[in-house]
Amino acid sequence: MAPTFEPGTLLLVSSSTAKNLDFFDLSTGAKIATIDDxxxxxxxxxxxxxxxxxxxxxxxxxxxxxxxxxxxxxxxxxxxxxxxxxxxxxxxxxxxxxxxxxxxxxxxxxxxxxxxxxxxxxxxxxxxxxxxxxxxxxxxxxxxxxxxxxxxxxxxxxxxxxxxxxxxxxxxxxxxxxxVPGGAEEIDASPDGDFVYAVTPRMRVDVDLASGHFFRPERREGDPVPRVVKIDVESGKIVDEIEFDNDQIGIRAGHGQRVYVTGMNNRERPADPSIDLKTLPRNNGKLHIVDGAAMTLVGVVDVGPQPMTVRATRDNATAWVANLGSGLVSQIDVGACVHAGDLDNNAGGAYGGTHGMALITPG
CATH class of the missing domain: 2.130.10.10 (YVTN repeat-like/Quinoprotein amine dehydrogenase)
Structure with a gap:
């Protein structure tokens, strides 16, 4: 069943490359306005x-x-x-x-x-x-x-x-x-203000903007293990963590101790220099849904290439993931752990640049 949203519920989405800001009315799924300059x-x-x-x-x-x-x-x-x-x-x-x-x-x-x-x-x-x-x-x-x-x-x-x-x-x-050895990517605080969750280490990436690819370097012996750490706000101490197989980048701490984590799942740069990099398809990225209380994995959903920013409804029924590579926003049915559809922010071109998002409730 498609999610229902109260009229006036909006998702704002920006593209860094198109220099636009889209307004999506979530009650209808329609794009109702764009600021394109x-x-x-x-x-x-x-x-x-x-x-x-x-x-x-x-x-x-x-x-x-x-x-x-x-x-x-x-x-x-x-x-x-x-x-x-x-x-x-x-x-x-x-x-x-x-x-x-x-x-x-x-x-x-x-x-x-x-x-x-x-x-x-x-x-x-x-x-x-x-x-x-x-x-x-x-x-x-x-x-x-x-x-x-x-x-x-x-x-x-x-x-x-x-x-x-x-x-x-x-x-x-x-x-x-x-x-946090190896540095850190995105970080977010739980709505109750008790904990902060951070993606660590920094995602190692070989950027080729001409082709729109973010290539993944080979992991090296001694590289920090990819993980999300849970920090107690009062003490400033890391109190728990969850490990991943690959580097992650984006994170959102939702209500009810749900934590949403995005991973780009980039491909490695081909060794053959004669390959036209623009012809290479990108891997789909991943959205990981984490129980922030136990720091265990609840589910994984395929999303678009080069996912970054993620937002979710207060009831954790629906999440959205901004995909830099495709210019699309993946809409996720969180309960079923499925990719339910896409919103078009800046599809086409080598590098869509879809990045920032804000969920606006009626007021």
Missing amino acids: LLAEPHEIAYDPSRRRAYVAHTYRHGVYDQDVPKAHEISVIDIDRHRVESVIDIAPFYAPHDVEYDSELDLIITGVENVDGRNGVVLVNAETHEVEANIRTEARNCHWLALVPGRKVFLTHKEAPVITVIDLVGRRVEGTID
């Missing part, structure tokens, strides 16, 4: 329910992480009901905001930035005035993904740096770090 390149999205605004972080003008590419320095403010860009927050001299969160208790827009001209760490923006209020620097050079515990803390991952940084948002200081 966003600044390059839109990445993650945060939702401010009191203002009915979404905040879209722009990371690069083109390219991907750890390349010598021009860095962006903006957060777009989206009027959800009018389907338009209301304003643009310029956070310069801070650059390459990737993830973005909205803290409703402190009324702050929070983003992590890369190290440019010696400036890095987390940037706090007043959600009413759009002024930068503070910059909390970190020892790790780049900040990438955030896990927000509203009114209290934000946990940061740094890709290759082998730590997770814990920021005290009230005191506006670094509270401590948590060791």
Whole structure:
């Protein structure tokens, strides 16, 4: 049976390469609007329910992480009901905001930035005035993904740096770090604020943007075991984990202690240099559904190529996975563990770039 959604339930989806933002009405499955002239390149999205605004972080003008590419320095403010860009927050001299969160208790827009001209760490923006209020620097050079515990803390991952940084948002200081050998990818906090879940180590990848492939290097002896770690928010200690056979990248901590984890399942680069890489098909990615209480695997679902961002309904009936490689969003029937359909964000081309998502409930 197809899921039913209350009218006004929306899924916002951005493509970094198409520079668009789609509005999908989940009650009908229809795409009801597109903003197609966003600044390059839109990445993650945060939702401010009191203002009915979404905040879209722009990371690069083109390219991907750890390349010598021009860095962006903006957060777009989206009027959800009018389907338009209301304003643009310029956070310069801070650059390459990737993830973005909205803290409703402190009324702050929070983003992590890369190290440019010696400036890095987390940037706090007043959600009413759009002024930068503070910059909390970190020892790790780049900040990438955030896990927000509203009114209290934000946990940061740094890709290759082998730590997770814990920021005290009230005191506006670094509270401590948590060791994660090999670095970490996405991180998220449980809705009850008790635990944080992080993907570690950093996904090793050989990027070929001309063909749209993210190739997987061979695993080396001594490489850290791919896992998701569970962190107690109060103590800042890792209290449990689940291991995987391959590197993972995206994560979402849902209600009822469900945790959703995406893995790209990339193919290895062919040894024959005469092969036209554009003709090679991509592997399907995987969505892993985890019991966050026991840290055990509940199910695995095939999704599109190069999956990253994942979102889920409060009742854990439906999840969505943004697939960078295809430009499609996979819709998942969580209970049946099946891929139930797709939403078209930017299908076609070598590299779809589908990335950020936000689930908007009626209000």
